[in-house]
Amino acid sequence: MLMPALLLACAAMASPGEYPPVEKLHAISELPDPFLSSRGSRIESRREWPTQRKRLLDTLLHYQYGSLPPEGDRVSGRTISRRDLPDGLGNVRDVRLRMGPKGSVEVRMLLAIPSGAGPFPVILDGDLGWGRLGDAHISLVLRRGYILAAFNREEVGADGPERTGVYRAWPEYDGGRLSAWAWGFHRSVDYLLTVPEVDGNRIAVTGHSRGGKCALLAGATDERVAVTAPNNSGYGGAGCYRFHDDRSETLEAIVRQFPYWFHARFADFAGRADRLPFDQHTLKACVAPRSLVSTEALGDLWANPRGSQITYQAAAEVYAWLGARDRIGIRYRPGPHEHNLSDLTALLDFCDEQFTGRPSADGPAALPFPDAPRVWSWSAPK
Ligand code: GCU
Numbered sequence: 001m002l003m004p005a006l007l008l009a010c011a012a013m014a015s016p017g018e019y020p021p022v023e024k025l026h027a028i029s030e031l032p033d034p035f036l037s038s039r040g041s042r043i044e045s046r047r048e049w050p051t052q053r054k055r056l057l058d059t060l061l062h063y064q065y066g067s068l069p070p071e072g073d074r075v076s077g078r079t080i081s082r083r084d085l086p087d088g089l090g091n092v093r094d095v096r097l098r099m100g101p102k103g104s105v106e107v108r109m110l111l112a113i114p115s116g117a118g119p120f121p122v123i124l125d126g127d128l129g130w131g132r133l134g135d136a137h138i139s140l141v142l143r144r145g146y147i148l149a150a151f152n153r154e155e156v157g158a159d160g161p162e163r164t165g166v167y168r169a170w171p172e173y174d175g176g177r178l179s180a181w182a183w184g185f186h187r188s189v190d191y192l193l194t195v196p197e198v199d200g201n202r203i204a205v206t207g208h209s210r211g212g213k214c215a216l217l218a219g220a221t222d223e224r225v226a227v228t229a230p231n232n233s234g235y236g237g238a239g240c241y242r243f244h245d246d247r248s249e250t251l252e253a254i255v256r257q258f259p260y261w262f263h264a265r266f267a268d269f270a271g272r273a274d275r276l277p278f279d280q281h282t283l284k285a286c287v288a289p290r291s292l293v294s295t296e297a298l299g300d301l302w303a304n305p306r307g308s309q310i311t312y313q314a315a316a317e318v319y320a321w322l323g324a325r326d327r328i329g330i331r332y333r334p335g336p337h338e339h340n341l342s343d344l345t346a347l348l349d350f351c352d353e354q355f356t357g358r359p360s361a362d363g364p365a366a367l368p369f370p371d372a373p374r375v376w377s378w379s380a381p382k
Helices: 005-010 045-066 135-141 177-192 208-219 253-258 264-269 281-287 307-323 341-356
Strands: 073-084 090-100 105-114 121-125 149-153 197-209 227-229 291-298 328-333
Touching: 045 177, 045 208, 073 177, 090 177, 090 281, 105 135, 105 177, 121 177, 121 253, 121 264, 121 341, 135 149, 135 197, 149 177, 177 197, 197 208, 197 341, 208 227, 208 281, 208 291, 227 341, 253 264, 281 307, 291 307, 291 341, 307 328, 328 341
Parallel strands: 121 149, 121 197, 197 227, 227 291, 291 328
Antiparallel strands: 073 090, 090 105, 105 149
């Protein structure tokens, strides 16, 4: 059931600096209109997009993730060790990044750089701590002519209730881990921009599952990121709060099990996801007009692959309106919840298309859920 237009208009986002508590927010049964401004009217011209994007991000941060930590002091990186790869493929460095106030947050980065002149585009992944990035990943990325940079987001903030990393550096900081980790991506970009082999205009951010949630947030909040690529990211990432299947996660489940990933306020929406003034298509739209691809697995039912298609289709309306329809993509593969070499290959293919200016628009025919309903009544301004 879709809401009548009048009710939807009443559910306009709060005026700047003013966010009503959940009890005061109206229920919106469809995907909220990303073109609705704080004044309750809709934006009309593309020139308004940067301001609208900022408003949408502020609202997403307020109710869901919490703000990102301050930028802090200049990031530095020290190479601890370096090894050459066989067959002249390149080299792998073990780098210690220092970020935050007086460099007090130390984060490990693996930096694998191909041989040759460069500068090279970069795949930046935050999941180094999971130990799943092995030689096969390094050699795949390097052979394609990309740098692989992987940092350990769990040193930015532990994946648990304990307050380490940025939470020790700024004891007042109240954002959730996804925001803290997104900040880790931004500080890693700061460092990468000082590495001579890096092509600073071609940095892609990625990560798996909870790592994909924060990669999407990082890409949405940093215009230096050229390609944003969450993998199997589900709830809090590319998934959809309002439209899920029987076997997928819910807002209630995620805030119960992982409250510290979010701002404390987000738990108020348990059982009331329809009061969110946004859904995850809003976060995807905030990447626009920069490139975005989500890689999904058909067997990963907990992550709601159908919901990710729905948020993709809704966000694609914003991309199309901005003249960037071919900058948003979604790639499905069979199989379970994991970040495997075929996901990485799909990302590299997408990056090649975006970086060479030969994008292949993926029309609705390629989507695995052709019958997914259009669960929004708005359309882009003329
Ligand atoms: C849990 C959680 C998911 C998350 C996943 C992961 O399953 O419910 O939301 O994506 O962990 O990070 O692996």
